[in-house]
Amino acid sequence: MKVPIKQIFREFYLLSNRLSLVEKVIYGVFSIALVRAVYLTILNLSKKIIDYVLANYQMIFAIFFGGLAILIFGLGFYLYILKVRNKQNSLDESSVDDETNEPRNIYTEGGNYNANINGDQIEIYGDVININQDFSEIAQEIRELITELKNQGYSEEDAKTEIATELAEEARKKPKVRKKLFMWKKSFSTNTKKTNDETEVAREVVTSATAYSHTSSKDFTEVVSGHYQKLDELLQAKNWKEADLETAKIIYIISQKELPETSLYRTYLTDYFCSEHIKVLPRKDLNNINKLWLKYSNGRFGFSVQKRIWKRIGGGSDTTYNSEEIQEKFGDEVGWRKEGDWVYYSDIYYSRTAPSGHLPICLMLNSEKSERCDIDFEILEVIVGRIS
Structure with missing residues (x-):
């Protein structure tokens, strides 16, 4: 239980009033002697500590900074081990996705040629597109490409033509891409006229993509x-x-x-x-x-x-x-x-x-x-x- 400071002083005052004059003088002299002894003890102890520090400051600094360096090294090593462990866990979790979704890049003198063994991905102006996505995602990436080309100085029509040409070329090289291209045309294009021309179909798909709602995705x-x-x-x-x-x-x-x-x-x-x-x-x-x-x-x-x-x-x-x-x-x-x-x-x-x-x-x-x-x-x- 805590006693208020005010109450302590009050009790001390009442006690001192009960003392006789001689007792008060003796108590005062004793108190002064005690305070002086404590003061001199603290003063001497402080001087000894200061003298010791001044005489051995190099050793003290070496011990302090050495201990600090060991602490920092230990913390850094712990963070590194933790990072490696988390990175390994992340790699383990994503290994299946990496095997199925990441394209294989072949570097040649002419540049960077993207080839996917399963034929599920195409590359158009540096953008790798997975053709197995929902069409809303395909349309979204096509719109992004058009915006990017327009930022480079292309008109919107020229940008559409460039992308359609690239898409048609991918369709000619990969049967699976061609099948998807014609399926998109059939599902989303308003033009019901039949055609086997990849360029024409690609153009219709690009046009459909630009008109496709951003909120069309089922997700x-x-x-x-x-x-x-x-x-x-x-x-x-x-x-x-x-x-x-x-x-x-x-x-x-x-x-x-x-x-x-x-x-x-x-x-x-x-x-x-x-x-x-x-x-x-x-x-x-x-x-x-x-x-x-x-x-x-x-x-x-x-x-x-x-x-x-x-x-x-x-x-x-x-x-x-x-x-x-x-x-x-x-x-x-x-x-x-x-x-x-x-x-x-x-x-x-x-x-x-x-x-x-x-x-x-x-x-x-x-x-x-x-x-x-x-x-x-x-x-x-x-x-x-x-x-x-």
Whole structure:
């Protein structure tokens, strides 16, 4: 039970009043002697400590910094082991997808030729498209390609022609692609005239894709519910900045729950966001967030747009092969760099007219708002490897 300080002083005052004059003098002298003895003891002890430190400061500093170095090394080693373990788990989980979905690249003198053993993927202007996707996804990627070509100076009609020509060429080389092409034409084209000309059919498919609704996907009803409702409202209102922040927030909240119980980022570094969060984020959530950005930006912003640009300039999903030159080239292309340097946070262009792939960016930033943008490209690389 705690006794109030005021009560202690009151009891002391009452006790002192009961003492005689002689007792008060003796008590006072004793108190002064005691205080002086304590003061001299503390003073002498302090001098001895100071003298010892001054005489042995090199040894003391060596012990302190040596212990600090050992602590930092131990923590770094633990983080490294944890990262390797999580990376191995992520690789194990995605091995089946990698075997079935990733194209095999053959490097020749003439450039980069994409070949898929099963014939399920085609490459058009650097964008690898899986023909087994729902047509809404195919249409979405075609629209993105058209937007990209228009940004390079093509008219819309010329862009459609270029894509149709590439698509027809793929159909002539791969029977499975040709079968899909004619099936798309039959299902989604308004032209009922029969034809065996791949170029003509490809042109009709591209035209159908540009008119195909972004909300036609059978999965889209799930996008505007749950975690994504606020993001949907922000993007619909063209509030790009708040939508960018909300995107990072959604991904953090979902992925934080998906991290292993033993993860350092779940128990200690709870406010730290890194590529480990993207690795455990369900693909469905990553793709749903991407669909919202594509829908309201008309194919200008989103992870899949960034992926297409990243791959076109030579980037991959492995940090080992992505040089600083590739990172800077990507930054130049999406508007994260200007005049040879990374832009400040205040210069991020939250506008519909920003360069293709400019947004989202917040979840990849390592820097403070008053600094130049420091991009965590490891996060981008994981997104590139996981986005459909």
